Amino acid sequence: MFWLIIAASTLKFYFRCMIKLRLLTVLFCCLVAISACKKDEDPEKQIAEFIQKNNINATKDASGLYYQIIKPGTGSFTYPANTKITIKYEGRLLDGSVFDNGGGKAQTFNLAELIQGWQIGIPKIQKGGEIRLIVPPGLGYGSSAVGPIPGNSVLDFTIQLSDTQ
Numbered sequence: 001m002f003w004l005i006i007a008a009s010t011l012k013f014y015f016r017c018m019i020k021l022r023l024l025t026v027l028f029c030c031l032v033a034i035s036a037c038k039k040d041e042d043p044e045k046q047i048a049e050f051i052q053k054n055n056i057n058a059t060k061d062a063s064g065l066y067y068q069i070i071k072p073g074t075g076s077f078t079y080p081a082n083t084k085i086t087i088k089y090e091g092r093l094l095d096g097s098v099f100d101n102g103g104g105k106a107q108t109f110n111l112a113e114l115i116q117g118w119q120i121g122i123p124k125i126q127k128g129g130e131i132r133l134i135v136p137p138g139l140g141y142g143s144s145a146v147g148p149i150p151g152n153s154v155l156d157f158t159i160q161l162s163d164t165q
Contacts, residue, residue, distance in 0.1 A: 043136040066134035073129025083111040086163035
């Protein structure tokens, strides 16, 4: 009987410890998840600090896109829905790391199939023009990670437009 009482109290102690351990594990996982999040997730603040730090003379579009026309280009092309563009570009994260440059070669795209930031920004220039686009997540890839681009990333593009059709 004595051994039975000891075994019962040992099991009781064991189950209490297991419940506490599970609770601590859940709390620890929550803490790790919260600390893994970006500390400064406000894209507007990130963009404002980036522009100021890098002394960029950018204009804010009503959509929330920031742009700097480096060269306006020439012509008076209006951009219909089925416009094809030929461009050289470089895409960077705000820390300066390049995530895509099209292989350094001119690429042709259907404008309507590109991220909203490009659809809004590229028509601000003409053939031979160059523009810098600072794209908030809502006009880029949103909360989705795409290749080397983390979710909720502000994107910094430099785009040279060589042709429109």
